[in-house]
Amino acid sequence: MLTLLAFLLAIGVLVTFHELGHFLVARWCGVKVLRFAVGFGSPLFSRYWRGTEWVICPVPLGGYVRMLDEREGPVDPSELDRAFNRQPVLKRMAIVAAGPLANLLLAVLIYWVVVAQGVTEIRPAVGMVVKESPAAMAGFQAGDRIASLDGAPVENWQAVRLALAERLGGAMAGPAMRFEVVTAAGAKATRTLDLARDGKRFAADLASGNIGISPVRLLPVIGAVDPEGAAARAGLKEGDRLLAVDGKPLSDWNDWVEIIRNSPGKPLTIRIERKGAPQDVLVRPAGVPGEFGYVGRIGAAPQSDEAWMRSISYTRQYDAGAAAIEALRKTGDTAWMSLRFLGRMLIGQASLDNLSGPLTIAAVAGQTARQGWTSYLEFMALISISIGVLNLLPIPVLDGGHLMYYTAELIKGKPLSERAQLMGQRIGFALLASLMAFALLNDISRLFGG
Template identity: 40%
Template sequence: MEQLLWSIGGFIVALGLVVTFHEFGHFWVARRCGVKVLTFSIGFGKPIFSWKGKDGTQYQIAAIPLGGYVRMLDHELDPVSENEVPQSFRAKSVKERFAIVLAGPMANFIFAIAALWLMLMIGMPAVKPIVGDITEGSIADAAGLQSGSEILAIDQRRVQDWQDVNLALVRRMGSSETTFEVLEPSGQQREIRIPLDTWRFDPDRESTIGSLGIDVFRPKILSNITQIAADSPAASSALAVGDKIIGFNGTRSEDWEQIRSFIAERPNTVVTFLIDRDGRERSLEVRLGEIEGRGYLGVVTEAEPYPEAYRFTLQYGPIEALQGGVARTWNLMGLTMNMVGKLLTGDVSVKNLSGPVGIAQGAGAHASYGLVYFLSFLALISVSLGILNLLPIPMLDGGHLLFYVIEWIRGKPVPEQVQEVSFRVGLLLLMTLLAVTLFNDVGRLFS
């Protein structure tokens, strides 16, 4: 329930902010061009809160939080006096209309820069991309990547943390190879070529990093019990917080990964654990439970502290943070355009697309992690919305921009009949896209 509330709240705040800035871009430039704005709406449908501004614009928040719009005066559709005609959107020049429409996506990019600037000013806790275990026989193993290596750059682009690594790998989806620059445990710095011809990445099942056979470095998990879940098999047994598991069914082992694997393979069976309690060994029988076909004990164990040498805070002063915000926004724009291109060529499956449910889950997760993580998510969503709106699809800003370019070349507007048919096709494409993303979201929920 708590995660659901985070998801709903995060979704409303995230989409509300990026949509507000998008529509404000249209609104601000329209006003500067002398266009009268009739309505500024966040959301669609029936207004749940509205007021009339001194400028004559009706500002409102509507019931369906899936977008917004700015309605401008149109002298060919609205009853206007002769004096009001110059304030009509359609009465403006092609350049002015182009600027008004382009301002929405541009506002999204500016918002992303501001969000990332604030994130870098506050400071984001991060860890260096130190490679953990390498899966035997994997792509990374065949390329010669060593456990304990620090990834310094991918394809000549510097990476600072695992988020940078993930974004760099997403950019290479559909490519034949990528190049890692690494600092090996021996202190030697070298370049590793990783072929991607056989790379198969399913985002529903694994991470980009994991799909190459790379494990993120994590501190060793110990077998000392620090928490016991309520109503769990452990809670129904004689196990207690502070116990250290040192064996199971006659096998002595303090390797938590081995113990966890043993538990997972034996759902609904009785297991004898050997524990160390206050320096004395005891044997305790526990009937394991089952979750999704796997054995379940219900304990949390202690982990070794994360090495301080691997931790750092990504934080800059105002000027450097602004430069970082611009650079990261530019990279996100390039990555998004790259992914759109790969979707069109078939290098990336439409199964990777997410819709409102996926956005809500992402917003909730990032909001629960803290402000800096939520700001990072806001920047990603804002850039995605800006790029989406620039696609030359009728009904989107990009479709209108395309018509204005054609009008500028022809010297006269695109015929109304052509525009009407195009808008219907655009609406069909958008509804199809929404259906596909919702189908993907629902499939992930029940997978």
């Protein structure tokens, strides 16, 4: 229920803000707005106010503003000057662009509110390294603190993520990446990620900017137990410290995960420490389908090292002016990264598997809502930027497609032919429908393990 409500609230706010952009600029330009609708389908709510019908519909995945237009029906001669199609091309461009720009403005406002409260930053410290990952092959070790990437200093973990996403968005082979780090012992060292060697082997991970490092440090301690899983049936409890499996000592949570995954259906003797006393527990991991056959799973989650996280976290405070500048920067950086990612998908350097649809967005809405209002607001800002950037793309059907038509009209001195516009609309609709179908298939695959 929380996931559904969080999703509906986010989409409702973002769609309303988008359509308000069109509405306000249309009214400012003297265009009559006949209907302002949020959602699609038969109206659930309808009310006339100041010459406009305000409508809420049951399907919340979009909305529209219907303006007076001779192309959609007869217009009273006394109102011809208020028809959209009679406006100068620059006014029409302003009305169309206002929707996506409103989404970008909303992102700036949200980030401003979040940043003004103070931002918790995480120093660029490596909490753990995934075994047999690009980072492990580059020599990364837990405790490394990243000072720079390819010569560019990094101040926090967010800067590391952005730099990796920017550099690895296509997961293509290329020049090596050099990380200057300070080790846990205080020594300076260089970690070199060889993309020519690792690009193909780790293509899927690299495409999403994942090289196998995380600031989080997981303890070999049970943090949560699925009541329906093998761990619960074996008697494992929250707080149990994992010491060994079949007599083999465990050094960290990664060791534990690897053993469990490689032991579907196999009985394992687990030595644990509970309330200071060691004891043995017999666990038989369930076998679940994986990419290359069955993998083991017991339904237990780890406990994070809170002391470590406190040691690498700090709060940065901003005054109102600095917060506004930071909000503009975050919005610009995110929008630019979205454009670059879309460009890489277009030329085949980034996988279409990274596309997400409404199911994934709903799931993330629920997750961020559970984490608190700050995470939820940042999620809304990210989706608002995505909506703004997507709608500005020069694809017929989208706002950017109409802007493309109007730009051609400015250059030619007259509108494109109806045939050309209709052909573009058909192509744009087919392209958009294909992308939406692909995103929905990705959602289903992620949610149901396909």
